[in-house]
Amino acid sequence: MLATSRNFEANARAGLADRNLQRALAMMTESGFPARRREAVAALPEFEALREVGSAIKEHTLANLDFYLELYEANVIAAGGEVHWARTPEEARDAVLRICRAAHSRTVTKGKSMIAEEIGLNDFLEANRITPVETDLGEYIIQLRHEPPSHLIAPAMHLVKEQVADTFRAEHRTLDPGRPLAEPRQLCDEARALLRPRFLAADVGITGANFLVAETGSSIIVTNEGNGDLTQTLPRVHIVLASLEKLVPSFEDAASLLRVLARSATGQEFSSYTTVSTGPRRPGDLDGPEAYHVVLLDNGRSAMLGGEFHDMLRCIRCGACMNHCPVYAAVGGHAYGWVYPGPMGAVLTPSLIGIDEAAALPNASTLCGRCESVCPVKIPLPKMLRHWREREFARKLTPRVWRSGLSLWAWVARRPALYHALTEIASRGLGWAGGRRGRFRSLPFAGGWTAVRDLPAPEGRSFHRLWAERLKRARTR
């Protein structure tokens, strides 16, 4: 997928002007995920402690990732499956294509997989004359619209129902024009009826994985629709796409993370379907795939271990950070310009596609900290956004005006006497100029601020001055 993260500003402006998007975003922030999460968290007294537990499980696994990967691989093989290691998106795509070709596959059904998005799998399969069919309702809708997902767990959350109806009317050739498609129920039924025969016809089913269990060589998917289960049970071949950091040691560890995953994501106690798959069908089984493949993608993750962005590898892709992000809620997921939106995307995207490409993303944050406070594995997202800003500055990717402004400020700030003198003059001057109204409608060098809101005027005395006076008073008392 071609990244447009460089254009964050333009993307964000487009998002702010998109009335459908704004309606869709309001539905999420007003009555959707955040409210449901609050309820689910309140209903589980151990939730806070479980965040700590989940974080520790992930850290333990990452610290011994080589061991757990080898154990996992051995157990996949013991169960009759195969593991394909891929350093890059190219290697992962090639592995999928080889498996599909060996199975003489023409149609592939797909459960939701962010790794498939990351490696641009659909376009690649189509170019190789294999038809990928997305089966998650949201993914199916955006596949018809040729759009990338705008949210980790609700890929079509940028759309309102009228847009979905228009898409179905345009793309479903068998659809009776008189059939009502005004309500989500009707839209869901239309997609269900259309996709059922595709499930039955597919030769290969591709799913992602929420967790890989080293102890048993199992993959775990968490879904609500049941599409992932039909995808991985009906075709002859099941391919799992997963990245290295999905590993957990045991089922007990997976259970702990599952307890925080659904609650953080949709606010459910547990998702409708949590499915543990181990190898292909057993002799005598009445259904299930005959072959089971796991494509294990690195794509820069092994290099993140032990570094400034190590903690990001704990992420379990619940989407809570974007559900609670004021920037995401204002501009939507497409503004971020690549696969992963919101705060987690602003940290992860520069690691995966490079800071040169994604320098705007770490700046798309007010650093308010809500993301970190809801993260089920306590990832310090604001801290890592700051790390990226530092790197961006060090690599001279920031605009020249900012750079010289910041350099000037730093020069002054390192000279306390000068700094105090200048701020004293500035705060007095501005306090006086602000007059009785106490705020500015416009101010030279502050146009970016005053174009959309007033700037409050300083009250005439600096904090340092107030503090010094306070100390003096205390001493004389």
Add this chain to the structure above:
Amino acid sequence: MSGARVEILAGIRRSLRRGPLDGPTEAELRARVAAHRRNLVPARAAALDHAGQIDLFVAMTEAAQATVTRVPSAAAIPEAVARFLAAENLPAELVVAPDPGLDDIPWETRPLLRIRRGRPEPEDAVSLTPCFAAVAETGTLMLVSGAKTPTTLNFLPDTHIAVVRAGQIVASYEDGWDRLRAATVPAAPAPGLPRTVNFITGPSRTGDIEQRIVLGAHGPRRLHIVVVDDRQESDGQEAKDGQTQG
């Protein structure tokens, strides 16, 4: 791809600033995995007695939009099923898992119910399956695939009816997994497991359009659970109630 494998593992060790783990550390990690040590398990279900866990299971699964009928014995299942189908205006026709654990259901007492045992065809509207265990904590069914319990029964038909024996209800996912480990071959960890273990909490749903929950996205639109309260008869015989392993 072996080049990729070697390089990825080497890259991980480089990033972690160490070589391959030494023998004692590896042994320690193996012991950690083998111990099946539980992390924090919420008190919600674990603190209750078994009767309380059954009630909690029913309450939680109903909160997830499943429907529940409680019956005193397997003899009452045909009537419960017939009533449910009639109330939902569904055909009196079922595809039933060929699992021997369901052989004690006297279908002949309801001759109007048409029963077929086997895996589902795309036209089948209603399935009936046993379960392996049921988790009280969140009202979650645990089902395993096998020669007598095809997974498609849980997903293809529009209506899924599951039979849960009181003795199968456990507090936590970990409890269910322990039962599964006990029921499978302990010597060979991975091949001993069934291909698929499904944890199912309520019917299929989606919130992908405007965050409004719609039931029956791709899987069953209805999940009906018949809880068989046969504690007097079956206490201590829980293993017998479990699904047969493939």
